[in-house]
Amino acid sequence: MSIDSVLAFREKHDGELGDAALDPETREAVRLWLRLLSCTMVIEKRVRRGLAEQFQTTLPRFDILAALDRAENGLSMGALSRALLVSNGNITGLVQTLVRDGDVHLTNAPGDRRTAIVQLTPEGQARFRAMAATHHGWIAELLGGLTAADRAALLKQLGGLQASIAAAGTEFDQ
C-alpha cells in the first residue's frame, strides 16, 4: 500500500464518525484531531522505515540520541523520560541497548547515587549526526510541498494548539 492510498482512505472517511447527533463544534474538533493524527503517523512511518533500512536502528533509539546531542552534558534517565514523553521503564531498556552498541555511556551524578547520567560517546555522536542529516532530508522532502509561509502559519497554529492543550491540562490539575 502506498502512502497515497493511505491518505486517500483517511480523507474519504475523515469526519464520517457515524455519530448521529453530535454538536458541530465537537465534530469539527474530532475531525481536526483525526487529521493531525494521520499526518503524524504517516511522517513517523516514513522516518521509522528510513532509520531501519538505512541505519539499522529504530525511532526511539534515534530520539534518545537526539535528546542527548542537544544536551551539552548528558541527561539523567528521568530527564530523558520527560523529554521524550515516554515512561521511565522504557528509557531503561532503550539505554541498555545503546550502551551495548557503544553509542552512549553511563556515569553517576556527582553527589547523588540514585541518578544515572547518560552521555553520548564520541562514536555515538558521530553516528547520530550522520543519521540526523539524512533524517532532516526526509522531513524537508515530506514538508517540501508547503511554501515557507505555509510552514510558518502551520507552526504558529500548532503553537496555539499547544496553548489550548496546556490550558485544558491545568484544569485537570486543579
Place this chain on the structure above:
Amino acid sequence: MSIDSVLAFREKHDGELGDAALDPETREAVRLWLRLLSCTMVIEKRVRRGLAEQFQTTLPRFDILAALDRAENGLSMGALSRALLVSNGNITGLVQTLVRDGDVHLTNAPGDRRTAIVQLTPEGQARFRAMAATHHGWIAELLGGLTAADRAALLKQLGGLQASIAAAGTEFDQ
C-alpha cells in the same frame, strides 16, 4: 509530571537541534515536525489514559471499534489494517481479544474463503458509542482553547500538509 511541563520542555528545546550548519528551511521544517509530533503525542496520551481509567480498554482496540462503527457492513482484516495504518499481524491479535470480549464477531466473506469480515456485535456497538461520546468530550476539551476559525484554519493547513506528503510519496514510487 503535568502536561504543562511537557509542553514547557518541548517548547524550550523546540528547534535546538545542535546542527551547526543547517539550511534554515530544513531547520524550520524539522521544527514544525517536532511540534506536530508533540501535539499529537500529548493528545494521544490523554485519550489513552482516559480509555484505560474509565473504560478499561486501550486505544488500538478503540480504534478498531471506531473503524467498524463507521463501516456499515463490517471490514475485512486487510481493510482494517489499511484504515488504521497498522500491520496485518497486529490486527489479527487485536481482533482476537475483541472477539474474546464479545465486542466483534467474525464471518467469512461470501465467495472468498480467504477474507474474514469483522463486524461489531450489538453489545460492542453500544459499548463503543458510550466510549465515543466521552472520547469526543476529551477532544473538545483539549481543542477548546482554539476559536472555530483557528480550528478551521488548522484543518485546512493540515490538508495542505497531507497533499505535500502525498506528493513526496509519489516521487518515492517512481
Place this chain on the structure above:
DNA sequence: GGCCGATGTTTCAACTATAAAATATCGAAG
C-alpha cells in the same frame, strides 16, 4: 544516629507493533 516521606531508577506483566515467512485460497492461463 535513626526514621520516613520524597525522589530516581529498575523490574515486571501485559499489550502493541513490525517485517518477514508460512499458510490458505483465488483466478486465470494453458
Place this chain on the structure above:
DNA sequence: CTTCGATATTTTATAGTTGAAACATCGGCC
C-alpha cells in the same frame, strides 16, 4: 483440470510501551 502468480491472513521473532510495584538513595527532623 492443474499449475502458478497474486491476494488475504496468521505465525513468528524481535522490539517498544505502559503503569505499578519494588528497590535504592536522599534529606530533613527528632
